[in-house]
Amino acid sequence: MFYIHQTSCISPQQTFYNTAIDDLETPVNNRLHAVEPAYNDMPKNSLRRMGKTARIGIGAAMPLIKQVEGFNGIIIGTGNGGMEDSVIFLKEIIEYNEGLLTPGHFVQSTANALASQLSLASLNRGYNITHVHRGLAFEMAAIDTAMLLRENARNCYLLGGVDEISSYNYKLECLDGWYKKEDISSGGFYSSNTTGTVAGEGAVMLLVNNDKYNAVAKVVNISTLHTIVAMKMQQHLQQFLEQHINTNIDLLLSGENGDSRLLAYYANAENLLKNDIAVARFKHMCGEYPTSSAFALWLACKLISGVPLPAHMLKKGDSKTTYSNILIYNCHKGVQHSFMLVSKTE
Amino acid sequence: MSKVLITGIGIISALGPSARENHTALRKGICGISLPDYLHSRYAEIFPAGEIKITTETLKSRLNITDNSVTRTTVLAAHAFEEALDDAGLSREQLTSPNTALIGATTVGGMCLTDELYRDANDKGMNSPFLDSYDCSSVFLYLHKRYKMNGLANTVNTACSSSANAIMYGARLIRLGMVTKAIVGGADSLSKFTINGFNALHILSPEICRPFDSNRQGLNLGEGAAFLVLEKEEDARNKKVYAEVKGYCNTSDAFHSTSLSDDGEGPYAAMMGALVSGQLQASDINLINAHGTATENNDEVETRAMRRVFGEPPVFTSTKSNIGHTLGASGAIEAVYSVFNIINQEVYPSLHFTDIDKNIGLSPATTYGKLPIKHVMSNSFGFGGNCTSLIFSES
Amino acid sequence: MEKTELKLLLKKQIIEFLNLTSLKPEDIKDDEPLFGDGLGLDSIDSLELIVLLQREYGIVIRDPKEGRKILVDVNTMVDYIEQNGTK
Numbered sequence: 145m146f147y148i149h150q151t152s153c154i155s156p157q158q159t160f161y162n163t164a165i166d167d168l169e170t171p172v173n174n175r176l177h178a179v180e181p182a183y184n185d186m187p188k189n190s191l192r193r194m195g196k197t198a199r200i201g202i203g204a205a206m207p208l209i210k211q212v213e214g215f216n217g218i219i220i221g222t223g224n225g226g227m228e229d230s231v232i233f234l235k236e237i238i239e240y241n242e243g244l245l246t247p248g249h250f251v252q253s254t255a256n257a258l259a260s261q262l263s264l265a266s267l268n269r270g271y272n273i274t275h276v277h278r279g280l281a282f283e284m285a286a287i288d289t290a291m292l293l294r295e296n297a298r299n300c301y302l303l304g305g306v307d308e309i310s311s312y313n314y315k316l317e318c319l320d321g322w323y324k325k326e327d328i329s330s331g332g333f334y335s336s337n338t339t340g341t342v343a344g345e346g347a348v349m350l351l352v353n354n355d356k357y358n359a360v361a362k363v364v365n366i367s368t369l370h371t372i373v374a375m376k377m378q379q380h381l382q383q384f385l386e387q388h389i390n391t392n393i394d395l396l397l398s399g400e401n402g403d404s405r406l407l408a409y410y411a412n413a414e415n416l417l418k419n420d421i422a423v424a425r426f427k428h429m430c431g432e433y434p435t436s437s438a439f440a441l442w443l444a445c446k447l448i449s450g451v452p453l454p455a456h457m458l459k460k461g462d463s464k465t466t467y468s469n470i471l472i473y474n475c476h477k478g479v480q481h482s483f484m485l486v487s488k489t490e
Numbered sequence: 491m492s493k494v495l496i497t498g499i500g501i502i503s504a505l506g507p508s509a510r511e512n513h514t515a516l517r518k519g520i521c522g523i524s525l526p527d528y529l530h531s532r533y534a535e536i537f538p539a540g541e542i543k544i545t546t547e548t549l550k551s552r553l554n555i556t557d558n559s560v561t562r563t564t565v566l567a568a569h570a571f572e573e574a575l576d577d578a579g580l581s582r583e584q585l586t587s588p589n590t591a592l593i594g595a596t597t598v599g600g601m602c603l604t605d606e607l608y609r610d611a612n613d614k615g616m617n618s619p620f621l622d623s624y625d626c627s628s629v630f631l632y633l634h635k636r637y638k639m640n641g642l643a644n645t646v647n648t649a650c651s652s653s654a655n656a657i658m659y660g661a662r663l664i665r666l667g668m669v670t671k672a673i674v675g676g677a678d679s680l681s682k683f684t685i686n687g688f689n690a691l692h693i694l695s696p697e698i699c700r701p702f703d704s705n706r707q708g709l710n711l712g713e714g715a716a717f718l719v720l721e722k723e724e725d726a727r728n729k730k731v732y733a734e735v736k737g738y739c740n741t742s743d744a745f746h747s748t749s750l751s752d753d754g755e756g757p758y759a760a761m762m763g764a765l766v767s768g769q770l771q772a773s774d775i776n777l778i779n780a781h782g783t784a785t786e787n788n789d790e791v792e793t794r795a796m797r798r799v800f801g802e803p804p805v806f807t808s809t810k811s812n813i814g815h816t817l818g819a820s821g822a823i824e825a826v827y828s829v830f831n832i833i834n835q836e837v838y839p840s841l842h843f844t845d846i847d848k849n850i851g852l853s854p855a856t857t858y859g860k861l862p863i864k865h866v867m868s869n870s871f872g873f874g875g876n877c878t879s880l881i882f883s884e885s
Numbered sequence: 886m887e888k889t890e891l892k893l894l895l896k897k898q899i900i901e902f903l904n905l906t907s908l909k910p911e912d913i914k915d916d917e918p919l920f921g922d923g924l925g926l927d928s929i930d931s932l933e934l935i936v937l938l939q940r941e942y943g944i945v946i947r948d949p950k951e952g953r954k955i956l957v958d959v960n961t962m963v964d965y966i967e968q969n970g971t972k
Binding site: 230251316 | 531605617630631639642649683687690756876
Binding site for chain 1: 903905935936
C-alpha cells in the first residue's frame with residue numbers, strides 16, 4: 145500500500161523527543177493524558193486558539209514539516225476532534241441565551257480545524273481532508289492515502305491520526321458505559337474482568353510515499369469491518385490472513401483494552417494465528433480513543449526498526465530483538481474492526 | 491480505469507422530500523427559504539432558513555424508524571438514502587455486498603440536538619437516549635446497520651465541502667477497483683449550534699440570500715440530504731444511467747480559517763484540477779453550479795477564481811438561492827441538481843439577483859432556459875480552506 | 886476611570902479574551918496596530934473584540950466594518966469606550 149518514511153508521536157508515553165517506552169506512564173483517574181511538548185516551533189499566534197486536537201496534531205507534525213522539502217497533501221483521521229470546542233461553544237450559546245457570541249470556539253469546533261491549520265503551517269495547498277468515521281477514522285485516512293499514491297505514484301503525503309480526551313466527551317462516554325467505574329491502575333488493566341476501559345489520547349503523524357528506499361516500514365494491507373458478530377469478524381480475519389499466507393507474521397499487536405465485552409473479538413484474533421506468534425498489547429500505554437490504531441502503527445514502526453518490545457506489552461510468547469511482520473488488530477466499541485499488516489522493508 | 495456512473499439519486503430539501511419535487515421547484519424558480527417553524531432558537535424569528543417543513547417524528551414514522559436515539563440529521567439521511575436505493579433499483583444482494591461502499595458526510599451530525607448535548611455533557615438531569623448519536627459518524631453507522639450493509643463505510647467532514655469529498659472518495663474507490671458500487675452523499679439539519687456559530691461570524695443574512703448580487707448580506711442556512719448511487723460502468727449495463735462522475739479535485743486554500751484568499755488560490759486549483767482529472771478543457775464546461783453562498787467574501791473570490799480558469803466564465807447559478815446553505819449536505823444536493831441539468835438539458839434560475847456587483851462584474855443565470863449541457867462543474871468550498879470541484883458529464 | 890487605568894484594564898481584557906497568554910499588558914503599546922504587522926490579529930479576533938466591547942462596556946457594534954475603524958489600536962479603542970461606553 146505505502147511506505148512510511150518519517151514518524152512522529154505525541155502520546156501519554158515518552159514518544160515525542162525520544163522513544164522511552166520501557167518506562168510506563170500510568171493513568172490518573174482512569175485517563176491517560178498526552179505528554180505535551182513545549183511547542184517552541186509553532187507559527188506565531190497560532191497556539192492560542194487551538195483546541196487540544198489541533199495542538200497535539202500540529203505539535204506532532206511540526207518536526208516532519210520542517211524536515212521535508214514538501215509533501216503533496218494532508219490526510220487526517222480523527223474520531224472526536226473539535227468536540228471540546230463544540231461543547232464550549234454550546235455552553236456559551238446556553239449561558240448567554242444565544243446572545244452575541246465569540247466565534248473562536250465555533251471555528252475550532254469543526255473536525256477539519258486540524259487539517260486546515262496544518263495546511264496553513266506548511267503552506268500546503270494540496271489534497272486536504274478529514275475522515276471522522278469514529279473507530280475507523282484513521283484507517284479511512286490511510287486507505288485514502290493509499291489511493292492517492294496509486295493515483296499519483298511519485299507523491300508524498302502527511303497522514304495523521306489524532307484524538308483528544310475532552311472533559312465533555314469523557315462524560316458522555318462515561319454515561320454510555322465505555323469507561324471503568326472503578327479506579328484502575330495500569331497493572332490491573334487487562335485482568336479486571338469488568339466492562340469499560342481507560343480514556344486516552346494522542347497524535348501520530350507519518351510521512352508516506354511509494355519509495356522503498358530508506359523506508360521505516362511498509363503498510364502492506366488495511367482491511368476494515370463493521371459487525372457485532374464475533375464469528376463474522378473471525379471469518380473476515382481468516383480471509384485477510386489467507387491473502388497473506390506467505391507472510392510470516394511474528395507479532396500480533398492487539399487492541400485489547402480491558403473491557404470484558406470485547407474480549408471475545410481479541411481472543412478470536414489470537415486463536416486464528418499460529419500458536420508460536422507473540423501477542424503484545426498497547427492500550428495501557430495510550431488508552432482507548434477512536435484513532436488509537438494510529439498509535440499501534442507508530443509502535444509497529446518502532447518495533448520493526450529495532451526498538452525492543454517492552455516487557456509490559458507482552459501478553460504471550462517471547463520477546464524478539466526485531467520483528468518483520470506485525471499484524472495490528474483493533475476493535476472499537478465492539479462494532480468497528482480494523483486489521484493492518486505492517487512489514488519490514490527488505 | 492472504469493467510468494463511474496450515477497444510477498440513482500435521492501434528495502430531501504426545503505424544495506421537497508423527493509427528486510421529482512426538487513426538480514419541479516427548480517424549474518419553477520421556487521424559493522424554499524423562510525423563517526423556520528421548527529427550529530428552536532431565538533434566531534428563528536430573525537434569520538430565514540431553508541427548513542424542511544416536515545417534523546422529525548413524521549419523517550421517522552414514514553420510514554418506520556422507531557429507534558429513539560435517531561436524530562433529525564440521520565432521519566434526513568435515511569430518507570434520501572432510501573429514495574436513491576429505489577431509484578437505482580439495487581437488490582438486497584447488491585446493497586449488502588462487501589463490494590458496495592457507503593461514504594457519507596456531515597458537519598452537524600447529531601449536534602442538531604444542541605440542548606440535549608448540553609444537558610448530557612454537563613451532567614444536568616437524566617441522560618438522553620442520544621449519548622451515542624452526537625458525532626458525525628453516528629449518522630452513517632446507523633444507515634450501514636439499518637440496511638445491513640457489509641462494505642467499506644466512511645464519514646467525511648471537511649465543513650461545507652464535506653459531501654463533495656464523499657462523492658470523490660466513492661468515485662475513486664470505484665475507479666481504482668476497490669469496490670464496484672458506492673452510495674455517496676451527505677446530510678445536515680438546521681440547529682441552534684450552527685445558526686449561533688454563523689451569527690457569531692456575522693455572515694447570516696437577515697433577508698433571503700442573494701448570491702452574487704451587489705447588495706448581498708450573507709448566507710441563509712438550510713437543511714437537507716442527498717445520496718447518489720455510483721456504479722462501475724461494467725455493472726451498470728442495461729441500466730438507467732443519469733450521468734458520469736467525470737472529474738474531481740480537492741485542494742486547500744491555506745489562507746484563513748473562515749475566508750478565502752483574495753485570488754482564490756484554493757478554488758482556482760480545485761477547478762483546474764477537476765478539469766485535468768476529467769481530461770477536459772475549460773471550454774468544455776457548459777454550466778457551473780457555484781458554491782455561491784452569498785457572503786461578500788465567497789462570491790467575490792469564487793468569481794475571481796472562475797475568471798482565472800475560464801476567462802469569460804460559462805453560465806453559472808447558485809442553488810443556495812433556493813434552499814440556503816445546507817453545509818455538509820450541499821455538495822451532494824448540488825450533485826443531484828447537476829444531474830437534473832444534464833438529463834433535462836436545462837438551466838434553473840439563480841434567484842434574488844438584481845444588481846451586478848462591480849467587484850464581480852458577472853451575473854448568474856436568472857431565468858429558466860434550455861441549454862445543451864455536456865459537462866457541469868459543481869464547486870464546494872468549506873471553512874478551513876477545504877475546496878473541492880466536481881465535474882458531472884453526460885453519459 | 887483615568888485613561889491610563891482604562892488602557893491597562895483594556896490590555897488585560899484583550900489578553901484574556903484572545904488568549905494571548907505569551908503577552909503581558911506592558912508588551913502592548915498604546916499605538917501598536919492590533920491587526921497586520923503589529924499584534925498580528927486577524928478577522929476572527931476583530932469579531933471577538935466586538936464581543937469584548939459589548940460584554941465589558943455595553944457597546945454594541947452591529948456592522949463588523951464599523952468595528953474596523955474602532956479597533957485600530959488601544960488608543961482608538963479607549964477613545965471610543967470613553968465616548969460610548971455604558972458600563
